[in-house]
Amino acid sequence: MPSRSAYPGSAAAAPFVTDRDEIVFRMEEITRTLRQAFERRIAQSGLTRTQWRMLAYLLRCEGVSQSELARLLDLERATIGQAIDRLEDQQLVERRPCPTDRRVWEVHLLPAAYDLVPLLRKEADWLHELTWNGLTNADVAALKTMLDRIATNISSLPEVLEQD
Numbered sequence: 001m002p003s004r005s006a007y008p009g010s011a012a013a014a015p016f017v018t019d020r021d022e023i024v025f026r027m028e029e030i031t032r033t034l035r036q037a038f039e040r041r042i043a044q045s046g047l048t049r050t051q052w053r054m055l056a057y058l059l060r061c062e063g064v065s066q067s068e069l070a071r072l073l074d075l076e077r078a079t080i081g082q083a084i085d086r087l088e089d090q091q092l093v094e095r096r097p098c099p100t101d102r103r104v105w106e107v108h109l110l111p112a113a114y115d116l117v118p119l120l121r122k123e124a125d126w127l128h129e130l131t132w133n134g135l136t137n138a139d140v141a142a143l144k145t146m147l148d149r150i151a152t153n154i155s156s157l158p159e160v161l162e163q164d
Contacts, residue, residue, distance in 0.1 A: 034127065041123040045116060046090070050075065050083045052120065055113055058093065063106045065098065092116070 039049050047055070050073070057072050058064065064072070070080040084107060087093040092113040098104035132140060 034131065038123060038127055041127065042120060045119060047116075048083070048086075050079070051087055051092075054080070054083055054087065054107075055092065055109070055116070055120070058107060058109050058113070059117070062109055063096075066095070066105045066107055069107060087113075 035049060038052075042052060045052075053073055054069060057069060066080055066084060067077060069084075070077045073080065084093060084095065088095070090112070091110055093107050093109055095105040096108055098106050135143075
């Protein structure tokens, strides 16, 4: 993608849009494209993007509360509740009461969800092959190190925003 400063009439924008802005824009474009491609590849599963993201989180931390799942996915609790309802209808998850707090519902995977994992893994692997084509393991490791550093740098961002 050419630099935004390469476009005619962009002289006024040149000091506003920096190389670091360009990197953030590119990261957003990449993640959006990857999400859309994965959605198309798993369309035959009948899952929406929210649903497959929920399953992915539950595979990592099964039994998480409905509220925590909403926080992890950065979605409203009502949205998560509706998605869980649909996943329950498909017999992929079930809500169970938290043993220590009657107000909390934990979300657990059912066997049918685990049956979907090979399909999701196959499609993710296909997408990774395309995504990482031409990059060495050292390139990937360096990128991971840089992204980890950026994530660490911005990890205190919410606290900074709350202080304003």
